Amino acid sequence: MDLRSGAxxxxxxxxxxxxxxxxxxxxRMKIVLCGxxxxxxxAGNAQTASSREAQQARILALEIAWNQAVMQKDSKAxxxxxxEQLIYIDDDGAVxxxxxxxxxxxxxxxxxxxxxxxxxxxxxxAASAVVIGIWREQGVRNxxxxxxxxxFVDTWIERNSSWIxxxxxxxxxxx
Numbered sequence: 001m002d003l004r005s006g007a008x009x010x011x012x013x014x015x016x017x018x019x020x021x022x023x024x025x026x027x028r029m030k031i032v033l034c035g036x037x038x039x040x041x042x043a044g045n046a047q048t049a050s051s052r053e054a055q056q057a058r059i060l061a062l063e064i065a066w067n068q069a070v071m072q073k074d075s076k077a078x079x080x081x082x083x084e085q086l087i088y089i090d091d092d093g094a095v096x097x098x099x100x101x102x103x104x105x106x107x108x109x110x111x112x113x114x115x116x117x118x119x120x121x122x123x124x125x126a127a128s129a130v131v132i133g134i135w136r137e138q139g140v141r142n143x144x145x146x147x148x149x150x151x152f153v154d155t156w157i158e159r160n161s162s163w164i165x166x167x168x169x170x171x172x173x174x175x
Contacts, residue, residue, distance in 0.1 A: 056122040059129050059156055059163055066165075067115040067135065075102040082165050083157070089169040091150050110141035118149070127158045134173065149173040 062081055069077035079102060086098040096104060120133030131154040138147045150170040156163045 052124060055129070059122050059131060060120055062163055063117060063120060063131060063154065067117065070105055071112045071115045073106055075105045078102060078105055086165065087167045091170045091172040110139040112137065112139040114138040129156045129163070130154070131156065
């Protein structure tokens with residue numbers, strides 16, 4: 001009996017050791033898998049951040065193109081940037097649709113000398129982006145030079161892998 005019970009004890013000890021090694025192996029494997037999942041998530045977030053930065057640069061480039069087209073009074077260059085149902089609120093409170101806004105761009109007065117954004121920030125909300133900024137306009141109206149600054153809010157939506165402005169509002173900065 002003693003030899004038999006010694007053999008049983010040795011076998012149990014061996015099985016316990018193998019079980020511990022298996023448990024440690026499983027534990028290590030779980031750590032490795034968790035690490036891989038974490039790295040994958042971080043890489044996905046980096047891609048998302050990189051993609052957002054690219055989209056932000058794209059929208060800001062569209063804002064600059066819009067300013068340049070308006071300065072050149074080129075409504076044909078402005079038109080593709082704007083949704084057919086555009087809501088545009090000018091700094092004097094006038095509400096315009098796309099057709100009226102494009103006609104306004106072509107008016108001979110004022111003679112625009114310079115339009116540029118002094119600042120602009122893009123914030124994303126699902127498949128839309130809001131640009132908040134300040135732009136400066138310099139020109140001549142009725143023979144008199146002027147310079148003014150407006151705070152603006154432009155709302156862009158992504159449609160068919162392109163960004164299009166659906167709403168724009170500006171407020172004259174008087175101080």
